[in-house]
Amino acid sequence: MTAPILAVVGARPNFVKMAPVLAALEEHEPGRVRLLHTGQHYDRALSGDFIERLGMREPDANLGVGSGTHAEQTAGVLVGVEAELEANPAELVLVAGDVNSTMAAALAAAKEQVPVAHIESGLRSGDWSMPEELNRVVTDRVADLLLCTSEDAVQNLAREGIAGDGVQLVGNTMIDSLFRLLEGVDRPELLAKHDVEPGNFVLVTLHRPTLVDHPELLGQTMEVLARLAESITVLFPVHPRTQARLDAAGSSGWGAVRLLEPLDYTEFIGLEAEARLVITDSGGVQEETSVLGVPCLTYRTTTERPITIHLGTNRLVGVDPAELRRAAEEALAAEPPREPPRIPLWDGKSGPRAAEAITAFLERNRAPISD
Ligand code: UD1
Ligand code: UDP
Numbered sequence: 498m499t500a501p502i503l504a505v506v507g508a509r510p511n512f513v514k515m516a517p518v519l520a521a522l523e524e525h526e527p528g529r530v531r532l533l534h535t536g537q538h539y540d541r542a543l544s545g546d547f548i549e550r551l552g553m554r555e556p557d558a559n560l561g562v563g564s565g566t567h568a569e570q571t572a573g574v575l576v577g578v579e580a581e582l583e584a585n586p587a588e589l590v591l592v593a594g595d596v597n598s599t600m601a602a603a604l605a606a607a608k609e610q611v612p613v614a615h616i617e618s619g620l621r622s623g624d625w626s627m628p629e630e631l632n633r634v635v636t637d638r639v640a641d642l643l644l645c646t647s648e649d650a651v652q653n654l655a656r657e658g659i660a661g662d663g664v665q666l667v668g669n670t671m672i673d674s675l676f677r678l679l680e681g682v683d684r685p686e687l688l689a690k691h692d693v694e695p696g697n698f699v700l701v702t703l704h705r706p707t708l709v710d711h712p713e714l715l716g717q718t719m720e721v722l723a724r725l726a727e728s729i730t731v732l733f734p735v736h737p738r739t740q741a742r743l744d745a746a747g748s749s750g751w752g753a754v755r756l757l758e759p760l761d762y763t764e765f766i767g768l769e770a771e772a773r774l775v776i777t778d779s780g781g782v783q784e785e786t787s788v789l790g791v792p793c794l795t796y797r798t799t800t801e802r803p804i805t806i807h808l809g810t811n812r813l814v815g816v817d818p819a820e821l822r823r824a825a826e827e828a829l830a831a832e833p834p835r836e837p838p839r840i841p842l843w844d845g846k847s848g849p850r851a852a853e854a855i856t857a858f859l860e861r862n863r864a865p866i867s868d
Contacts, residue, residue: 500531501859503587505578507535507598509543510781513762514593514616516551517673517848522855533581535574535598536561540737542759550762551674567597567628574601582609588859589614592636600632607639612862614855616670618643619650620801626707642858644851647804667850668842675766675785676845682767691768693730696833700772702779703796704736708816712746717818723752725825732768734760774828776821783811790837792828796821808840
């Protein structure tokens with residue numbers, strides 16, 4: 498028997514966004530979903546550990562596309578998902594986020610005339626130099642069910658002529674994972690393990706090619722972090738793309754900045770919740786810090802998540818080392834927020850809402866046509 502839903506995951510943030518939706522879809526009907534891993538991320542620290550931590554089951558298949566150019570990765574997923582759908586027909590393909598695997602799986606499904614549901618639909622940075630922006634627009638153009646995290650995403654879709662029953666505001670499934678797993682984190686033990694005090698360290702993640710693939714800019718940014726580390730502990734779990742660039746730079750070190758391997762999800766969110774300040778260019782981290790009430794400086798020129806600025810704790814600083822230094826000093830001098838902000842529908846219940854929307858969509862699609 499084939500499962501009616503094919504869920505496709507490939508990269509670190511996909512697991513965090515997909516897990517709550519899969520859990521809700523299969524709560525009353527196990528075996529409803531076939532889980533396909535594209536293999537875009539393959540290191541245990543970026544893939545297997547997340548599947549385990551989030552309590553997802555092992556993927557039913559793995560395309561093993563691995564790293565490569567955009568065309569290589571996209572082509573590998575296109576070919577793999579097409580073959581997968583031929584071998585195991587599905588009524589719906591479910592994708593999440595904005596990585597190459599997301600867009601390629603959606604496109605392969607659309608070509609096979611299989612409806613597509615997209616978790617985290619409608620986000621737009623307006624920056625076409627970001628591969629993710631192209632992925633978002635293409636995925637949403639071919640998607641039939643567009644599940645949005647916030648009202649601004651619904652409006653972005655409406656501006657592109659996408660509206661109606663297919664667009665559903667369900668909230669942020671990434672926050673479901675955050676709330677569920679943060680509860681079980683032994684924070685004192687975690688802080689002791691990393692030798693940091695609560696509210697007295699800075700947590701950094703940087704992995705965007707526009708920054709890390711530019712050696713001079715990356716070097717100047719690392720120098721700013723090294724200056725910061727003279728006055729406060731700076732923890733920097735390094736994405737493998739960034740690690741490769743730092744290795745290539747051949748520097749003997751970046752002062753007292755503590756470079757770490759990519760962190761286990763529960764360790765990362767535990768540290769995120771206890772940090773005095775987070776500096777990042779990640780999409781998901783802007784959202785997580787916002788609901789945690791932890792100040793976040795986004796080291797980018799644009800964000801597709803404006804709600805984290807309007808309602809959350811995020812501030813966009815551009816990609817300018819001098820501005821980063823100023824903004825970090827200012828943030829550390831300011832009073833930390835007292836109450837975590839409330840963002841509508843980022844309440845830990847978005848997975849069930851998304852599953853409900855998917856179930857209703859499948860029922861509508863299956864309904865016999867009456868004449
Ligand atoms: C990808 C996504 C990005 C997302 C990020 C999440 C695209 C275009 N980019 O970026 O949107 O924010 O994932 O983390 O889809 N590598 C390893 N081990 C792995 C995976 C990658 O060492 O398991 C290294 C390889 O050198 C690889 C590089 O990281 O070339 C980049 O990996 P890739 O998947 O192409 O893009 P990310 O930068 O991870
Ligand atoms: N994350 C993690 N360990 C790390 C860095 C990030 O578990 O060392 C988690 C983080 O909590 C969030 C997700 O990875 O849930 C974000 O992924 P990433 O920044 O790679 O991708 P983006 O959100 O930018 O697409």
